[in-house]
Amino acid sequence: MRIVAAAALLLAGTTMAFAEKQRDLGAHEHGVGQLNIAIEGSEIAMELTAPGADIVGFEHPAATEKDRARIGAAIEALKKAQDLFRLTDSAQCNVISAEAELLAADEGSHEEHDHADHHEKHGHHDDHHGADRDDEHDGRAHTEFRAEYAFSCAAPAQIREIEFGYFDTFPNAQELEVQLISDLGSRGFEVMRDAPVLDLEGAI
Amino acid sequence: MIFLRLAIKSLISRRMTVGLTIFAIAMSVALFLGVEKVRTGAQASFADTISDTDLIVGARSGSVQLLLYSVFRIGNATNNVSWDSYQDIAARPEVDWIVPMSLGDSHRGYRVMGTTDAFFERYRYRGGRALDFANGGRFSDLFDTVLGADVASDLGYKLGDPIIVAHGLESFTEHDDKPFRVSGILAKTGTPVDRTVLISLEGIEAIHVDWQGGAQRPGRAVSADAVRAMDLTPSAITAALVGVKSRLQVFRLQREINEYPQEPLLAILPGVALQELWGIVGVAETALIGVSAMVIATALLGMAAMIFAGLNERRREMAILRALGAGHTTIVAMLLLEATLIATVSAALGTLLLYAGLWVARPYVDAAFGLYLPINAPTIHELGFLLAVVAAAAFVSLVPAIRAYRMSLAHGMTIRS
Numbered sequence: 001m002r003i004v005a006a007a008a009l010l011l012a013g014t015t016m017a018f019a020e021k022q023r024d025l026g027a028h029e030h031g032v033g034q035l036n037i038a039i040e041g042s043e044i045a046m047e048l049t050a051p052g053a054d055i056v057g058f059e060h061p062a063a064t065e066k067d068r069a070r071i072g073a074a075i076e077a078l079k080k081a082q083d084l085f086r087l088t089d090s091a092q093c094n095v096i097s098a099e100a101e102l103l104a105a106d107e108g109s110h111e112e113h114d115h116a117d118h119h120e121k122h123g124h125h126d127d128h129h130g131a132d133r134d135d136e137h138d139g140r141a142h143t144e145f146r147a148e149y150a151f152s153c154a155a156p157a158q159i160r161e162i163e164f165g166y167f168d169t170f171p172n173a174q175e176l177e178v179q180l181i182s183d184l185g186s187r188g189f190e191v192m193r194d195a196p197v198l199d200l201e202g203a204i
Numbered sequence: 205m206i207f208l209r210l211a212i213k214s215l216i217s218r219r220m221t222v223g224l225t226i227f228a229i230a231m232s233v234a235l236f237l238g239v240e241k242v243r244t245g246a247q248a249s250f251a252d253t254i255s256d257t258d259l260i261v262g263a264r265s266g267s268v269q270l271l272l273y274s275v276f277r278i279g280n281a282t283n284n285v286s287w288d289s290y291q292d293i294a295a296r297p298e299v300d301w302i303v304p305m306s307l308g309d310s311h312r313g314y315r316v317m318g319t320t321d322a323f324f325e326r327y328r329y330r331g332g333r334a335l336d337f338a339n340g341g342r343f344s345d346l347f348d349t350v351l352g353a354d355v356a357s358d359l360g361y362k363l364g365d366p367i368i369v370a371h372g373l374e375s376f377t378e379h380d381d382k383p384f385r386v387s388g389i390l391a392k393t394g395t396p397v398d399r400t401v402l403i404s405l406e407g408i409e410a411i412h413v414d415w416q417g418g419a420q421r422p423g424r425a426v427s428a429d430a431v432r433a434m435d436l437t438p439s440a441i442t443a444a445l446v447g448v449k450s451r452l453q454v455f456r457l458q459r460e461i462n463e464y465p466q467e468p469l470l471a472i473l474p475g476v477a478l479q480e481l482w483g484i485v486g487v488a489e490t491a492l493i494g495v496s497a498m499v500i501a502t503a504l505l506g507m508a509a510m511i512f513a514g515l516n517e518r519r520r521e522m523a524i525l526r527a528l529g530a531g532h533t534t535i536v537a538m539l540l541l542e543a544t545l546i547a548t549v550s551a552a553l554g555t556l557l558l559y560a561g562l563w564v565a566r567p568y569v570d571a572a573f574g575l576y577l578p579i580n581a582p583t584i585h586e587l588g589f590l591l592a593v594v595a596a597a598a599f600v601s602l603v604p605a606i607r608a609y610r611m612s613l614a615h616g617m618t619i620r621s
Contacts, residue, residue: 186475
């Protein structure tokens with residue numbers, strides 16, 4: 001009897017644990033975005049994550065037509081990789097692909113893992129959306145834009161610096177934290193609005 | 205030209221005081237350049253501690269902390285990484301290789317690290333150098349251990365010696381029922397590996413099989429032979445080094461690990477974390493540079509004082525020059541030239557002293573501190589610094605020069621009693 005009770009309790013415990021929403025929030029700092037750069041051979045992959053506040057100036061869900069238009073315009077602007085990140089001309093780099101999307105930061109991790117295996121959860125996920133909106137109205141939720149770029153360079157050894165048109169395009173962005181990995185290992189940089197150039201001398 | 209000859213002759217006639225001044229400035233210049241060399245050397249050695257590893261994975265904490273305990277063996281992990289999570293990461297398609305590390309035990313003050321054979325293949329330092337064995341080889345038995353160079357030399361171990369691992373880092377309880385045998389000794393690397401005792405992951409598990417809550421369970425001891433038959437898959441590790449197949453996938457893998465839903469994990473790029481850590485340590489080096497700059501300033505002021513004091517002795521010399529037709533400005537130019545000469549000779553001598561010092565001290569510094577100081581031609585930066593010293597010398601000598609400028613001709617001609 002006691003065993004059954006214990007088992008029932010255990011079961012109740014586990015279902016409760018499952019029912020509980022994962023309470024795991026990443027850090028989110030307005031004005032500061034993250035840029036990851038990986039260089040291998042002639043290929044360069046870049047990955048930009050920036051708070052909604054930096055890109056469109058607001059983080060509430062797009063309620064009006066105007067908001068939606070701004071988000072649409074921002075995503076288009078984020079896709080113009082050659083304007084946002086100007087690589088040294090003599091390296092002859094071309095943009096192979098550029099993708100941008102808007103993520104709700106509190107769902108970022110879910111969205112990330114929602115590739116294929118979690119699809120059955122999607123309904124449940126959508127149900128939650130209403131609740132999330134309420135959260136966002138409380139001003140607690142954050143949104144993030146994420147963009148991924150691929151460049152191909154004819155002379156990658158010629159890359160000396162990256163000029164950040166990013167700060168001109170998005171006037172609310174103040175700083176990018178850059179992680180770079182190349183043949184010479186990994187390094188970190190900070191690029192600020194008032195000095196929007198990343199000197200890559202000796203880093204590639 | 206006549207000025208130069210006169211200045212040199214005048215300096216030579218006062219060779220004792222001038223010589224001492226030159227020596228003082230030269231020493232301060234050598235000190236400054238030496239600090240600069242040690243600083244850049246230390247930074248390079250520091251950055252060279254680990255290379256060719258794309259990610260370090262551990263429990264979620266801070267990137268610097270993870271780097272400190274996983275690479276430098278300083279401090280402790282806040283949490284372990286469960287073996288299941290480790291397996292999950294190892295199975296990811298981006299992962300080329302993964303090396304587990306299990307820390308927490310010690311041997312006479314040196315940290316013990318459980319790992320696999322892959323560590324010897326994958327751990328790289330100083331721009332891709334692999335670990336070398338000075339003696340012996342990898343683990344061939346469950347109770348084999350490989351020692352870092354410093355552990356072996358400081359404790360006087362040789363191949364085949366028995367080693368008893370202590371439980372925890374500062375404890376008196378020892379795993380004395382299961383001694384290890386030294387199967388290999390690594391060559392000196394100048395990295396924290398030199399101060400590490402390496403055993404296999406299974407070895408770590410084996411010595412803890414019959415332990416519970418920090419003590420051996422009384423009456424339940426498992427003998428060293430019996431443990432060999434047991435399943436020694438660990439339940440957790442402390443951290444792991446990861447290499448990816450393509451560098452372009454590093455960040456995706458990093459994000460996936462950082463957002464791993466089953467367990468709070470952290471993946472860091474070693475180079476970025478090293479830089480962050482150096483940024484913290486770097487404050488001390490700025491202070492060091494400040495102090496050595498002050499030493500130079502003191503030496504230059506000493507030179508100004510020397511010239512100043514010399515003015516009185518040289519009343520006659522100045523007066524004769526003036527009587528022969530040299531103007532006020534000529535006297536000033538002479539004094540500035542003297543100071544510039546002193547500073548130039550000092551800078552050259554200081555550089556020479558530095559290189560001599562480096563040449564003598566380098567092997568010792570490398571052996572004692574694992575600090576590799578490269579001997580190379582002075583950088584633009586250093587040349588600029590030497591020029592600045594000369595310019596500063598000319599500047600401070602303006603004080604005595606102006607004084608000389610004001611001295612009247614009569615002042616030098618009258619004979620004081």
